[in-house]
Amino acid sequence: MASEQPSVTRFREYLRIKTVQPDPDYETAITWLQNQAKEIGLEFNIVRFNSTDSFTLWLTWLGSDPSLKSVLLNSHIDVVPVDPSKWTYDPFSAHKDERGNIYARGSQDMKCVGIQYLEAIRVLKAQGLVPLRTVHVSFVPDEEVGGLKGMLKFVQTEDFRKLNVGFGLDEGVANPEDSFHLYYGERAIWQVKYTTRGQTGHGSLLHENTAAEKIHKIINKMLALRESEKARFKENNLQLGDVTTINMTMLGGGLQPNVVPPELSVVFDIRVTPNWKLSDVEKMLNDLKEEAGSETTYEFFQRSDVTATTPLTDDNPWWVAFKATADSLGITLNTAIFPAATDSRYIRDLGIPCLGFSPMNNTPILLHDHDEFLNENVYLRGIEIYQAILPNIINLPKSLNFASSLPTKIDGCVGAVIETPKSRS
Numbered sequence: 001m002a003s004e005q006p007s008v009t010r011f012r013e014y015l016r017i018k019t020v021q022p023d024p025d026y027e028t029a030i031t032w033l034q035n036q037a038k039e040i041g042l043e044f045n046i047v048r049f050n051s052t053d054s055f056t057l058w059l060t061w062l063g064s065d066p067s068l069k070s071v072l073l074n075s076h077i078d079v080v081p082v083d084p085s086k087w088t089y090d091p092f093s094a095h096k097d098e099r100g101n102i103y104a105r106g107s108q109d110m111k112c113v114g115i116q117y118l119e120a121i122r123v124l125k126a127q128g129l130v131p132l133r134t135v136h137v138s139f140v141p142d143e144e145v146g147g148l149k150g151m152l153k154f155v156q157t158e159d160f161r162k163l164n165v166g167f168g169l170d171e172g173v174a175n176p177e178d179s180f181h182l183y184y185g186e187r188a189i190w191q192v193k194y195t196t197r198g199q200t201g202h203g204s205l206l207h208e209n210t211a212a213e214k215i216h217k218i219i220n221k222m223l224a225l226r227e228s229e230k231a232r233f234k235e236n237n238l239q240l241g242d243v244t245t246i247n248m249t250m251l252g253g254g255l256q257p258n259v260v261p262p263e264l265s266v267v268f269d270i271r272v273t274p275n276w277k278l279s280d281v282e283k284m285l286n287d288l289k290e291e292a293g294s295e296t297t298y299e300f301f302q303r304s305d306v307t308a309t310t311p312l313t314d315d316n317p318w319w320v321a322f323k324a325t326a327d328s329l330g331i332t333l334n335t336a337i338f339p340a341a342t343d344s345r346y347i348r349d350l351g352i353p354c355l356g357f358s359p360m361n362n363t364p365i366l367l368h369d370h371d372e373f374l375n376e377n378v379y380l381r382g383i384e385i386y387q388a389i390l391p392n393i394i395n396l397p398k399s400l401n402f403a404s405s406l407p408t409k410i411d412g413c414v415g416a417v418i419e420t421p422k423s424r425s
Ligand SMILES: [Zn+2]
Pocket: 076, 109, 110, 143, 171
């Protein structure tokens, strides 16, 4: 058997550390990353918050002009749970088959990216490159459960402010095609629960003002909006990030078959496209409450008000450098709004431009799925891509105008949301 590239061996080592929710082994990962820092010659930093599973660590490659805005390369350490019975190989064995496919939870989402950053820096450093700008490679916990103990905490600290970050890279998604996905924004998560209350009584009568009549109006309106977005998505061949998705995810209530329930509830998982104004969505939710009738309330399980996007325009030097490198490598980028949420929302919300990119093409999308794998050649090619992109980003001269490269909030077409779906064009 041909000997394995050391960078692949290191990737497989990292994959074997069980940083799996809900009880991730972070300490082993921290120690392992600390060793990587030592080996490569990077500064190791860690800030710990109030519990052992709440922290951020970052490896720093000092630039020749530390006063310039730095570059943050972020990845999350945690991975989602597995059902081992559905896997061909142990999901934490990092088994490599004869085709070079490396099977492990986190092989795509997103331990690959964290190690690719480090392996690219290892090579560039060995080649003698000294970056103009300082580079921080951050590893955060908790992303798969919301990032509250990781990136969200970190961005609020003085430690983060001192990093003086000007641009960030974070995760994307694999693409089965030859091109690569590149994300410049994401949708806002709004998970909302409506509760309706009304007249209770015997199931053989026709009561007025029942909880069911009220919740019926809410469900109808929400599902009609879902239909209209679904139609818009299909008819215009859009990407998920361009539309707002609404899914009814929970229903609750009822006492027994012959009792009209005094209370019913319904939960919707709404992902709002940045093309819509959040204030309009909020108005729609309020109107819905009013229309449903008295004793109707709603509350949020989760609500992210971040809809900042990073402009992919010629006046954004970070993007220009990224795109030029991709062009020189002959790489096609599909630019889009990320359909779900990642930690980069916390970075963009500070006004820092951030792109979501995982260099995985010709690879089935298996994040959070059984038998998640990444082929070693795709992984190795990803390191080469970062080796090409990083120097162009970390050496961007001071003289360039970065003022306009802040994320912008798109004021979109959202009046549409509050109209009834039927009347929309
Ligand atoms: Zn991820």
